[in-house]
Structures are given as C-alpha cells and as structure tokens.
Amino acid sequence: xxxxxxxxxxxxxxxxxxxxxxxxxxxxxxxxxxxxxxxxxxxxxxxxxxxxxxxxxxxxxxxxxxxxxxxxxxxxxxxxxxxxxxxxxxxxxxxxxxxxxxxxxxxxxxxxxxxxxxxxxxxxxxxxxxxxxxxxxxxxxxxxxxxxxxxxxxxxxxxxxxxxxxxxxxxxxxxxxxxxxxxxxxxxxxxxxxxxxxxxxxxxxxxxxxxxxxxxxxxxxxxxxxxxxxxxxxxxxxxxxxxxxxxxxxxxxxxxxxxxxxxxxxxxxxxxxxxxxxxxxxxxxxxxxxxxxxxxxxxxxxxxxxxxxxxxxxxxxxxxxxxxxxxxxxxxxxxxxxxxxxxxxxxxxxxxxxxxxxxxxxxxxxxxxxxxxxxxxxxxxxxxxxxxxxxxxxxxxxxxxxxxxxxxxxxxxxxxxxxxxx
Amino acid sequence: xxxxxxxxxxxxxxxxxxxxxxxxxxxxxxxxxxxxxxxxxxxxxxxxxxxxxxxxxxxxxxxxxxxxxxxxxxxxxxxxxxxxxxxxxxxxxxxxxxxxxxxxxxxxxxxxxxxxxxxxxxxxxxxxxxxxxxxxxxxxxxxxxxxxxxxxxxxxxxxxxxxxxxxxxxxxxxxxxxxxxxxxxxxxxxxxxxxxxxxxxxxxxxxxxxxxxxxxxxx
Numbered sequence: 001x002x003x004x005x006x007x008x009x010x011x012x013x014x015x016x017x018x019x020x021x022x023x024x025x026x027x028x029x030x031x032x033x034x035x036x037x038x039x040x041x042x043x044x045x046x047x048x049x050x051x052x053x054x055x056x057x058x059x060x061x062x063x064x065x066x067x068x069x070x071x072x073x074x075x076x077x078x079x080x081x082x083x084x085x086x087x088x089x090x091x092x093x094x095x096x097x098x099x100x101x102x103x104x105x106x107x108x109x110x111x112x113x114x115x116x117x118x119x120x121x122x123x124x125x126x127x128x129x130x131x132x133x134x135x136x137x138x139x140x141x142x143x144x145x146x147x148x149x150x151x152x153x154x155x156x157x158x159x160x161x162x163x164x165x166x167x168x169x170x171x172x173x174x175x176x177x178x179x180x181x182x183x184x185x186x187x188x189x190x191x192x193x194x195x196x197x198x199x200x201x202x203x204x205x206x207x208x209x210x211x212x213x214x215x216x217x218x219x220x221x222x223x224x225x226x227x228x229x230x231x232x233x234x235x236x237x238x239x240x241x242x243x244x245x246x247x248x249x250x251x252x253x254x255x256x257x258x259x260x261x262x263x264x265x266x267x268x269x270x271x272x273x274x275x276x277x278x279x280x281x282x283x284x285x286x287x288x289x290x291x292x293x294x295x296x297x298x299x300x301x302x303x304x305x306x307x308x309x310x311x312x313x314x315x316x317x318x319x320x321x322x323x324x325x326x327x328x329x330x331x332x333x334x335x336x337x338x339x340x341x342x343x344x345x346x347x348x349x350x351x352x353x354x355x356x357x358x359x360x361x362x363x364x365x366x367x368x369x370x371x372x373x374x375x376x377x378x379x380x381x382x383x384x385x386x387x388x389x390x391x392x393x394x395x396x397x398x399x400x401x402x403x404x405x406x407x408x409x410x411x412x413x414x415x416x417x418x419x420x421x422x
Numbered sequence: 423x424x425x426x427x428x429x430x431x432x433x434x435x436x437x438x439x440x441x442x443x444x445x446x447x448x449x450x451x452x453x454x455x456x457x458x459x460x461x462x463x464x465x466x467x468x469x470x471x472x473x474x475x476x477x478x479x480x481x482x483x484x485x486x487x488x489x490x491x492x493x494x495x496x497x498x499x500x501x502x503x504x505x506x507x508x509x510x511x512x513x514x515x516x517x518x519x520x521x522x523x524x525x526x527x528x529x530x531x532x533x534x535x536x537x538x539x540x541x542x543x544x545x546x547x548x549x550x551x552x553x554x555x556x557x558x559x560x561x562x563x564x565x566x567x568x569x570x571x572x573x574x575x576x577x578x579x580x581x582x583x584x585x586x587x588x589x590x591x592x593x594x595x596x597x598x599x600x601x602x603x604x605x606x607x608x609x610x611x612x613x614x615x616x617x618x619x620x621x622x623x624x625x626x627x628x629x630x631x632x633x634x635x636x637x638x639x640x641x
Contacts, residue, residue, distance in 0.1 A: 001523065001530035001540070009522040325518050328477065330507015330536040330581075332500050415480045418514065419470060 003335070007343040010315065017311045021304065022351050025394060028301035029355020030362060032390050035293055037363045040384045041376045043283060046072070049187045050275035052122060054257065057081065057089065057264050058246040063273035064281060070101055070246035071275055073111050073187055076163060077103050080243035081270060083196075089247060094256035097122075099248040102199040105159035105170065110145045112159050112175075112192040114199030114244075122248070123186045129153055130179035136197045140179035142189040151177050159192075159202055170202045185377045196244060205242055301397055304351065308401035312344055316405045323409055324417040333410045340406035341399070348398020352391050429488075430455040430585060430617045431476065436485035438471055446471045448485075451635050455584070458608060458618040460628060463637030469621035470515070472637065473587050476619070477510055478502040490584050507536030511578030511616065513588040513607070517570045519562040525549065525573050526558040529580045536581045545580060551610065552576045567594075571603055579614050586616040592624050604630050 011018045050071050058066040059079030068075035083100070090098040099122060102114030113119070117132045120140070130153045132140055141151060151157060155177045158169040175194065183189055251257060257274070264272035316323075323336050364380030366373045431453040438446040446468030453459050463469050474480045475487055478494045487494050490509055494502055519528050529545045549555045552572040562570055571591070578586055588607055592600035604620075604627050611618035620627065628634065 001527050001534045005527075006520075006523070006531060009527070013522040321516075321518050322520050322522075325514065325520065326531075326535055327503070328479065328506070328512045328514070329532045329577075330503055332503040334500075335535065415471075415474050418474065418479070 003339050003342055004346075007339060007346055010319070010343060011346060014311070014315060017315075018347065021308050021311055021347050022354055024300065024304035024307050025348065025351025025397070026354035026358050028297050028299075028304055029352055029390055029394050030358030031297040031300065032294060033356060033359025033387055034362050034366075035290060035297065036384050036386050036390070037359065037382060038376075038378060039290055040386075041378045041382075042286070045185070045376050046279050046283065048185070050279055052250055053248050053275050054251045055249040055260060055264070056246055056273045056275060057085065057249060057270055058273070060269060060271045063271060064278045066246065066271065066273045067275055067278040068282075069103070070248065071187070073103075073113075073191065077245045078271070080245055081247070083242040083244055085270065086244065086247060089249060092260075094252055094260055096250045096252040100196055100244040101246045101248065102196045102243075103163065103245040104199055105161055105202060106163050107145065107157055107159055107175075107192050108149055110142070110148070110190055110192055111163055112139070112194060112199065114194055114196040116195070119248075120181065120188060120193060123184055123188050125181045125184050125186070125188050127179045128182040130177070132179055133193070133195050133198075134178070136195060136201050137173060137175045138178040139175040139192050139194045139198075140181060141177055142181050142191045142193070143183035144189040145192055146180050153177055153180065173198075173202045200242055301394060305397035305401045308344060308347055308398060309404065311347075312340060312402055312405040313408075315343075316340065316408055320412060320417050323412050324414045327412070327414045328418075333412070336412065337406045337410040340409045341402050344398045344402020344406070345395065348395050348401075351398070352394045355394065356387070356391075428455050429453065430457075430490060431619070432486075432488040433476075434486045436472075436475065436487065437483050438468065438475060438480070439483040444483075446475070446637070448472065448635070448637075453617060453619065453633065456612075456615060456617055457633055458611060458631055459620075460631035460634040461619060461621040461637060462623070462625070462628065462634055463621075464623055464639050467623075467637040467639040469623070469637060470589055473512070473589050473619070473621050476585070477512055477587060478506050504537060508538070508581060509584050511581065511583035511586045513574050513578045513586070513591055515590040515593065517567075517574040519570060519573055519577070521562055524559045524561055525554060525565070525576075528562070528573065529577050532577050532580045538581060548576045548580060549573075551613070552606065568599065568602075572606065575607060575610055579610055579616065582614055583616050586611050586614075586618045588618065588620045590622050590624070591620060592622065592627055597626060600624065600626055 050067075053071060056066055056070050058070060058077065059081050061078030065075050066078050069077040086098060086100045089095050097118065099116060099119045101119070103111060105112040120132070127140070128143075130140070141149070146152070149157070156174045157177070158171050158174055161168045161170060175192075175198070181188055249260075251260070261272040261274065264270050326336065327333075360380040363378050363382075367378045367380070368374070429452040431451070433448050433451040435450070436446065436448040437444060461469050461472055471480070475482055476489065478497070481494070489505075492505060497505060519525070520531060523531060526545060526549065529548065530540050533540050533545075546555060546558070549558050552575060554569060554572055554576065557565060557569060562573070565573065578588075586607075591607060592603050595603060607618060607620070608630060620631070
C-alpha cells in the first residue's frame, strides 16, 4: 500500500467532494484552454487573411468597417469608388500590386466577389477541379461554399442582391460554376469568385469586352490552371457607373507606408485603411471580451483552489486520528506531509487532465456545430504552447491549496490526538 | 551466579511532566524479552502516557527508556519513527483502523510505513490466525467490534514487532469477550515471539500476567 494508493483511497472515500473539486478545476482549465485555442485560431486567421496586404482603399467611412468588409468579408462595405482608381493606383510608383474587389451580391449568404484571378493567387489558392473564369458569369467556388451549396462544375446559380441571404435574385444573369478551390483555411473558402464584369453586368452596367491576351485558355485541367492570374488584365471602363468596392494594395517600398495613406485620404471620396493597424484595434476590442472570460476562468480556478483547500482541511480534521495511527506505525511527519500534498496534487492533476479534455472536446464540438467556427480552423486536436502555462497554474493552485493542510498534518501532536480518543 | 536475563525494556528514573505537573514517575522497571507484563492503574495514573513514552511518541521529562538495547534519547525524530515502525506494535484503546482501506490494506499500509516489503502471504496467514481471512477485503465499517479488535491486533503484529503494546484492550468488553481478547493477544504475541505489555485499569485480566507494574495516580 503506497502513499499514492492511500491518497486514492481517501479520494474515493469522499467521492462527492472529490468530484466537485475536479469539476470546478476542470471547468476553469477547460474554459481557459478553449479561450486560448479560439484566440490563437482567430488571430492566426485574421493575420493570414490580411497577410501581404499593406493597404485597403475604399469609400470614406469607418476604416475598420472597410477592413472587415473587404479583407474578412464580415461587414457591409463603406461604399463604392470609381473604377478609374484601379488604374490610377496601379500606375503609382510606390505600389506593387492592386487587386480590385466588387461586392454587392451573394449566394446563400456567401459573398460573390468580382475580382481578378490575382486575388486567388494572393492566398496561394489552387483549384481542386475545373479552371478559373474566362468570361462573364463564370464563377469559382471556395471550398466551404461548394460543400454547403452542393454545387459542382457546370452547375448554374443566381446571385442574390445584397450580402445577406434571401435578397432578390438576379434571375436574368445565371452564373456557371467553372472551378472549385481546394480548402485554404483563408477567407477564400467562404467566397464565390468571378470577374468584375459579372458584378457590373448583373447590375445592368455596360461592360467592355476583354482583351484576348487576358483570357485563360479553356480546356486545361486543374494542374495547368495553378497560375492563371499572372495573365489577367482588368476590364476597361466604358460606363461612368463602373465602380469597385475596394482596392487591396501591396507596397513596392516601405516608404509607401508613410506617403501613400495621406495621399489617398486627400483624394475626394477615398479613404485608406492599413490592415495591420485596424487588425490590432480589432484584436484589442476582442481582447476586452477575451480578458473578461479569462478573468472569469481564473476566478473559477481560484474558487477550485479554495474548494480544494476547504476539502483537504476538512479531510484533515476528520482524519487526525488516522494520521496519529500512521505515526504509531512508523510514519514520519514528512510522510504525512507528503501524503496530504499528494492528495492535493492528485486532485489538481485530475482537474487539469479533465480540463484539457473538456477544453479540447468543447473546441471539437463547437467546430462541428458552427460552420463559422469550423472555418476559423478551430480543432480539438490542435494544441497551443500557452496551455503549458495553464497546466502549471492549475498544478500550482493544487499545491498551494494542499500546502497548509499538509503543514498541519506535519505538525500533528500524536499524543494529544491519541489521548483525545478520536 | 546466573547472568541476568536480557531486558527488552528498561526504564530508569522516568518522569513525565506537563508544565509543572508531574503525571508519571517510574523509578525503575525491567521487562525481560518474551515476558508478558501488565501496567495496572486507575484512570489518570499515566498508563497511556507510559505507553506513549515506551513507543517514543513523546519524550520523557527526565530519565531513560531503552527498548531492545536502543535508547530513544539517542535517536533523531526520524530514526525514532523508523525504530517504532520496525520494532513496536501498538493496539490502541479505540482500535482505530484506517476507514478508507480494507482490512488487508490496513495491514499492507502498516508494512509500507515501517519501510518493509509487502508480504501478502504473511498478511493472509495473520488474518487467518485471527479468523478474519474471509473479511480481508471488507472496510472496517463493515466489521463488528470484536472483528475490529482482532484486526487491530493483526495489524500491530504484521511487522513482527519485538514489543507489543496494548492500551486498555478489554475496557469495553464483558467478561467472556475480555477473556477471549486476552487469550488472543497472549497467543499471538507468543506465536510472534513478541513481548507484550498491556496497560489497563481492568483487574479482570490481572491473572493472565505474572509480571506487573502498578501506577499511582498523581494529584
């Protein structure tokens, strides 16, 4: 009968208290772990979606709204800007690339984005099937869109006006699915990509014919279509109403970060928003909520520690005679100290294991239940380094909670306890 | 002239005080090995205190106690604990067994705390000797008072002590049961080769012993 066996026997003896202690600690650990997993994935996703994009140009309004609507496709756009701005900024010396985005329609809640193949190229997206668009009303579906709508190559669909599901359908302009993207764990998974012409045409805006050299050769398989965007050329404006929603820019030189935003902001109707700045602001806003939940979780862990302390102190009182008897059998005070400490650490260790299972289990459950969370890449099988700190913290809580009862056990006056007879 | 028999327990000029109050005084007492002895005295005469002193659970205010040739005053606290575990067996007045453990595990724990290897066969043999082998997996709460008494004796003997101490083992028993318990204690002590010292105020068991120490109650 080892001390471990004895400690387990004592924990079994007061099963209800043991279970409650375990549950409290597991809840605290589980919530923090879930929060860590969620925060890590959210930050990773936000960073990845904005990666390589130095500036977004759009209509005046909230810069955060511009970033949310044009990079993450989470908010409504601030408005439109003239299509001529595409050529203007594309020819600027400080600008490396410009990707236009034309928003306005959706398919079952997924946004239809009028753009250039360079947009897919920016995220390193490749096709699992088919090809990129070659003509108006040809569309390429992100992996989540394809899965949720059950659309495949050759299928047709109508876009709905507006960005929310259920808007009026553009029933005179059907799109044809010509390509499917493989999952990229980026915003592309949730988008329907087509050319800017299609968005204009769907809204009755006259469209110029493309130059021949901008066409992608049809008939190639998916492997041959990996880098079609290099040859794409933006449509030429022929109608004053031709407009885009936003431009995604990357700088040619770091100097652009200083010079370009003021230049854009001085232009009538335009605003510049830096994704890095707005993302930091967004994360800071999200951080307030995250901090609140983290604080609550820490409070739960502290409560668990207190409960552990009370449980062990009560157990010690009920077990004073046991300890005295153990001393008569040759146990040193150190053995009693270790036994109580071991009991606390077993509870803390059990709480940590349960908490980790709970946190990761909840992450799996949330990912399975909510598509928006699944698309974040949240998974119960992923681990983040910060979990090690949570484990250490929970074990420290157990250690501290068990320390005082253990010291009391160490100092037990055997003769007095034996004389008391109970 | 015959050489004096080896003393398993030797007490000289022993005094125990609590503050200014003297609760026990034993000028000299020798208990030879394998000789069973009785410590007789009324309540408050210091019987339990004497057993605690002999077990090294408390220290004398004055005087010396030697068990198996070892003076407790020469040992550190840790050494005293280890010595107690290996050489002494104690049957407490209330027979306290660890409630979280089965009978068998109570005996295993006693061996483990004494730093001995667990001897499953010896434990089974001992439980068999006291008639509890069929209850080895039962928790103490499932046992009758008599069964707990036998279990406590088995536990005290599991480390093959040279000295077995029993504190008021018959105080709450009727004549028949008191007789049975004494028979069991004496038989098991003899079987184990242990020297038995029983502290009691129960005059009924006095006839079982030739050797006795009578304590007077202090004011």
